[in-house]
Amino acid sequence: MSKRAKYEMKPFTVLVEGNIGSGKTTFLNYFKKYENVCVMAEPIDMWRNCGGHNLLEYMYEDRERWGFTFQSYVQLTMLKQHTLKTRLPIKLMERSIYSARYCFVEKMHRDGILPSPSASVINEWFKWTIANVDTSVDLIIYLRTTPDVVYQRMQERNRKEEKTVSLTYLTEMHEMHENWLYHKTMFTCPAPVLVLNADLDKSVIAEEYERVEPHIFSNCL
Ligand code: DCP
Structure with a gap:
């Protein structure tokens, strides 16, 4: 295969999903040492600065006023991540257009924060996008945690925007991720799912990361 043809191939695309505070950034940082992996920037930086606005x-x-916005x-930011081109053979993404729709938008709608017309607009954009733009995915890594653990981590990191996030909310978001990626009773998974025990402490979690490395690299040897 020519070098050019190789570069034009779509990278093996891996989504890193999991509850708020499950360690997605830590997981991505671990893979930055590999030259053949494109680690996508954390979208939260964009959400904190949209034309100078911290959305x-x-x-x-x-939530009622700004949930839709x-x-x-x-x-949009997730779509940018999905379509961003790389010459590297592997692309690791934190979150996706899928978890945004299936976990967060769905939850906001169920809670009445997003009224039906607003949820429908987002959903129509979502459906059009996945049907017309290449947002295909090869593998999902689900960083599975328990709500108590992520609540503790969230309090420790003390992100100023998340002060109002309760254990109840994290438990409910946990259920959304579980139903989508673990029990697979809600929506469809766009790719096979690998489950990691992400409750483990940072000091020992590298072993868990090593366990998934062959799945990420196997297509690119
Ligand atoms: N968020 C949201 N709706 C989305 C995506 C995220 O409300 N569609 C919120 C939840 C969090 C913040 O954005 O308050 C960041 O959440 P993430 O889970 O994407 O990122 P974390 O920084 O919590 O990830 P981790 O701690 O796993 O690295």
Whole structure:
């Protein structure tokens, strides 16, 4: 295969999914040492600065007022991540257009934060996008945690926007991820799912990461 043809191939695309505070960034950082892996920047930086507006902060301050604005922007930023080209053979993404729709938008709609017309607009954009733009995925790594653990981590990192996030909310978001990626009773998974025990402490979690390395690299040897 010519070098050019190789570069034009779609990278093996891996989504890193899991509850808030499950360690997605830590997981991605671990893979930065590999030259053949394109690790995508964390989208939260974009959500904190949309034309100078911190949409994440607005959303947590007043979900009814800003929920639609925030999730619309998340959808756009995730689409940018999905379509960003790389010459590297492997692409690792934190979150996706799928978890935005299936976990967060769905939850906001069920809670009445996103009224049906707003949820429908996001959903129509979502459906059109996945039907017309290449957002295909090869593998999902699900960083599985328990709500108590992520609640503890969230308090320790003390992100100013997340002060109002409760254990109840994290438990409910956990269920959304579980039903989508573990029990597979809600929506479809766009790729096979590998489950990791992400409750483990940072000091020992590298072993868990090593366990998934062959799955990530096997297509690119
Ligand atoms: N968020 C949201 N709606 C989305 C995506 C994220 O409301 N569609 C919120 C939840 C968090 C913040 O954005 O308050 C960041 O959440 P992530 O789970 O994407 O990122 P973390 O930084 O929590 O990931 P981790 O700690 O696993 O690295």
